Amino acid sequence: xxxxxxxxxxxxxxxxxxxxxxxxxxxxxxxxxxxxxxxxxxxxxxxxxxxxxxxxxxxxxxxxxxxxxxxxxxxxxxxxxxxxxxxxxxxxxxxxxxxxxxxxxxxxxxxxxxxxxxxxxxxxxxxxxxxxxxxxxxxxxxxxxxxxxxxxxxxxxxxxxxxxxxxxxxxxxxxxxxxxxxxxxxxxxxxxxxxxxxxxxxxxxxxxxxxxxxxxxxxxxxxxxxxxxxxxxxxxxxxxxxxxxxxxxxxxxxxxxxxxxxxxxxxxxxxxxxxxxxxxxxxxxxxxxxxxxxxxxxxxxxxxxxxxxxxxxxxxxxxxxxxxxxxxxxxxxxxxxxxxxxxxxxxxxxxxxxxxxxxxxxxxxxxxxxx
Numbered sequence: 001x002x003x004x005x006x007x008x009x010x011x012x013x014x015x016x017x018x019x020x021x022x023x024x025x026x027x028x029x030x031x032x033x034x035x036x037x038x039x040x041x042x043x044x045x046x047x048x049x050x051x052x053x054x055x056x057x058x059x060x061x062x063x064x065x066x067x068x069x070x071x072x073x074x075x076x077x078x079x080x081x082x083x084x085x086x087x088x089x090x091x092x093x094x095x096x097x098x099x100x101x102x103x104x105x106x107x108x109x110x111x112x113x114x115x116x117x118x119x120x121x122x123x124x125x126x127x128x129x130x131x132x133x134x135x136x137x138x139x140x141x142x143x144x145x146x147x148x149x150x151x152x153x154x155x156x157x158x159x160x161x162x163x164x165x166x167x168x169x170x171x172x173x174x175x176x177x178x179x180x181x182x183x184x185x186x187x188x189x190x191x192x193x194x195x196x197x198x199x200x201x202x203x204x205x206x207x208x209x210x211x212x213x214x215x216x217x218x219x220x221x222x223x224x225x226x227x228x229x230x231x232x233x234x235x236x237x238x239x240x241x242x243x244x245x246x247x248x249x250x251x252x253x254x255x256x257x258x259x260x261x262x263x264x265x266x267x268x269x270x271x272x273x274x275x276x277x278x279x280x281x282x283x284x285x286x287x288x289x290x291x292x293x294x295x296x297x298x299x300x301x302x303x304x305x306x307x308x309x310x311x312x313x314x315x316x317x318x319x320x321x322x323x324x325x326x327x328x329x330x331x332x333x334x335x336x337x338x339x340x341x342x343x344x345x346x347x348x349x350x351x352x353x354x355x356x357x358x359x360x361x362x363x364x365x366x367x368x369x370x371x
Contacts, residue, residue, distance in 0.1 A: 015115030120365035207299035217291030275318030
C-alpha cells in the first residue's frame with residue numbers, strides 16, 4: 001500500500017582537517033570514493049541516472065554542474081559539496097532504513113580509506129556564500145532561465161538535507177496534490193524533530209536551523225511528482241513536477257527536514273509522514289511554505305509554545321491515524337524529543353559550549369550510530 005525511499009546528503013572533513021566544501025574539494029576527490037562503491041543491477045529502473053553519468057550508483061557527488069558552451073552541450077565539471085546516498089524503493093520502513101544504513105557504512109569505510117571523515121551538518125558551518133570562479137557562459141545562462149530552481153544554487157550548495165519519499169497506491173492526482181499542500185502547511189511544526197544546523201560563519205547561530213531559516217520560501221517543502229504537465233499547478237517554489245521516470249509517478253517528496261545522523265529518526269519521520277497521509281482530521285493546507293512561520297520555527301523550535309503545541313497535536317493525530325499499525329513503534333524517538341524539547345541542534349549547541357570547537361562537535365556526530 002505504501003512505498004518508501006530516502007535521499008541522504010553526507011558532508012565530510014578532508015584529509016587536511018578542513019570542511020570538504022566547494023572551496024576545499026574538487027570532483028576528483030569525491031570521485032575516487034564513488035569509483036570504489038558497487039553498482040547494483042536494475043537500480044536504473046528506480047533511480048534517476050541523468051545525462052551526465054554522475055548519478056550511476058546509489059551514491060553520487062552532489063554539486064553544481066557546469067556545461068560547455070559548444071555543441072553538444074556537455075557537463076564539463078561538477079563543483080562538489082558532498083556525496084548523496086539514495087535508497088531504492090521499499091514497501092516498508094524497516095528495509096528502507098536497513099539499506100540506508102548499509103550504504104552509509106560502506107561509504108564511510110571507503111571514504112576513511114581516502115582520509116575523508118563523514119560528519120553531520122545541515123548547513124555549511126563556515127561559508128555563507130557560494131561563488132563561481134568563472135562566470136556563466138551563454139548556454140548556462142539560457143539553461144538557468146529555463147530551470148528556475150537552478151538559480152538557487154547559492155542555497156543548495158550550502159545546505160545538506162534529506163528527501164524523504166513516500167507514496168500510497170490508489171491516490172488520484174487531486175488527492176496527491178492535497179497531501180502535498182497538507183505537508184507544506186504543517187511543515188514548520190514537524191521539521192524541528194530533525195534540526196541539526198546551529199552553526200553559521202564559524203560560530204553559533206542564534207537559533208536551531210540556519211538551513212531552514214535560509215532556504216524557506218525559496219525552496220519547496222514538499223514536491224509531488226505527477227504523470228504529465230497538464231496535471232501540474234502553478235506555484236513558486238514548485239509544489240508539483242512531472243515525474244522523470246515511471247517509478248516517480250505518485251511520489252510525495254518531503255524536503256524540509258534537516259539531516260539526521262541517527263537513522264532511527266528517519267524511520268520515525270517516515271512513519272509520521274505516513275500517518276499524516278492517512279489522517280483525516282487535520283485541515284490545514286498551503287501551496288507554498290509560510291516563510292515567516294518556518295523562520296520562527298528555525299529560530300526557536302519546540303521552545304516556542306505555539307510550535308510545540310501544534311507539534312503535539314500533529315503527533316497525536318498521526319498516532320490516531322496509524323492506530324494498530326506496527327509502524328507506530330518508530331514514533332518513539334519523536335515522542336521522546338517532544339517530551340524533552342531537545343533536538344539534535346540543542347545537543348550540538350551544548351557540546352559546542354563545552355568543547356569550544358565546531359570541528360570537534362561535528363566529528364562527534366555519526367561516531368557511535370548506524371554501525
